[in-house]
Amino acid sequence: MELKDILAISGQPGLYKYVAQSTRGVIVESLLDGKRSNASATSRVSALTEISMFTEGDDIPLAEVFTRIYAHTGGKEAISHRESPEALKAFFAEVLPEYDRERVHVSDIKKCVSWYNILLGAGFTEFKLPEQEQAQQE
Missing domain, CATH: 1.10.10.1650 (Arc Repressor Mutant, subunit A)
Structure with missing residues (x-):
C-alpha cells in the first residue's frame, strides 16, 4: 500500500484505500474498519499526495x-x-x-x-x- 493510494473523502471521517474504479465513482476501503464502500463521482475525493x-x-x-x-x-x-x-x-x-x-x-x-x-x-x-x-x- 502506497501513500498515493490513500484517499480523503470530504464529509466522511477517516482515510480510505483506493480499491477500484466503479461505474458510479470509486470503490474504497476504510483504513479504520476495513469496510468497503462506493465514493460517488460527485464526492470530493483527494489523494493524500x-x-x-x-x-x-x-x-x-x-x-x-x-x-x-x-x-x-x-x-x-x-x-x-x-x-x-x-x-x-x-x-x-x-x-x-x-x-x-x-x-x-x-x-x-x-x-x-x-x-x-x-x-x-x-x-x-x-x-x-x-x-x-x-x-x-x-
Whole structure:
C-alpha cells in the first residue's frame, strides 16, 4: 500500500484505500474498519499526495509533514486529535515551526494528526511522494 493510494473523502471521517474504479465513482476501503464502500463521482475525493500545508515559505506536502511527525514522535502515535486547541497548536509548532499560523486552522491540525495516527495504525512507516519513490529506484 502506497501513500498515493490513500484517499480523503470530504464529509466522511477517516482515510480510505483506493480499491477500484466503479461505474458510479470509486470503490474504497476504510483504513479504520476495513469496510468497503462506493465514493460517488460527485464526492470530493483527494489523494493524500495532493494535499499540502501552508507555511511561511513554500507549501509543504502532507507526506513531508507526516515524516516530520514520525521523526518527532520516534515512530509512535502523535497526540490525540481530541486534545485542546492549545496543545494541538503547541505540538504542531514543535513539528513544523514554519507553519502559517493564520492560514492553518486548528481543524486542519486535528485532521493532520488524526490522519497520521490512522496511517501509523495501518502500518505506514514511510511517507513518500511518488516522485521521491522514483528517484530512489533509479
